[in-house]
Amino acid sequence: MRVRPEALKGHLDGLLLAVLENGPRHGYAIIEAVRTGSGGTFDLQTGTVYPALHRLERAGFIESRWHVIGGRRRREYELTASGRRALGDERAVWAEFAGAVSSLLGGRTWPADAS
Amino acid sequence: MRVRPEALKGHLDGLLLAVLENGPRHGYAIIEAVRTGSGGTFDLQTGTVYPALHRLERAGFIESRWHVIGGRRRREYELTASGRRALGDERAVWAEFAGAVSSLLGGRTWPADAS
């Protein structure tokens, strides 16, 4: 993780949903997709991802099916229709959040220096 | 707060430092600057800001001085040199973080750059 760990709080679910938008994946593959897709910025721990996946499944945003491939059990997660809507919401939230932070952080000294 | 509260985690300090870059402010004024500067997205509570300011002061990123203006006590916070460096770090961290999230979320909802 090249950024402070807490920074991800509140944004993880959206990332996981976005990865699953490109087709079903199992946990390990999701971790890799996030790592490569973020250019190495996010290197999630399994203790981060699996609880998050269970949470998303309880919320009805993803569904899972067990597979056994080469004697190795895999649980594949897939976006539900509800999850697709949630992803849309996440994108809107992110756009507003990122816009607000960027405007404050990068914002050149706006003239509202009221005194 | 128009975004989920947890979303701010890990990014608040940078916003406060950025506001103080435009000159010393007291707590209430900081809250207003964040609200207007974020276009209303971030409406911070006093219980959010004051502990954060104390934390930043303990870390040496800001300094405070008491004033009494019209019988009302105000505590004005000011960026230190160390805080200015920290703000630079925060900006770099935010750029990397936002880039990674945007790249994963895919939605090209967020302006590519300035220029």
Place this chain on the structure above:
DNA sequence: ACCAATAGGTAGTGATGCGATATGTAGTGG
């Protein structure tokens, strides 16, 4: 006298990502 706005503050809570740890299979090197 009362009340809203301003101004500063603390305590407790809850959500959640992380580190550590456990379990198990499959393949490789010695």
Place this chain on the structure above:
DNA sequence: CCACTACATATCGCATCACTACCTATTGGT
């Protein structure tokens, strides 16, 4: 046959940190 590594899933306790709720106090308007 054993050690080791990579793959794969899972759980638990911890620490962080913003939030809610609450408190005190002054000013100025009604």
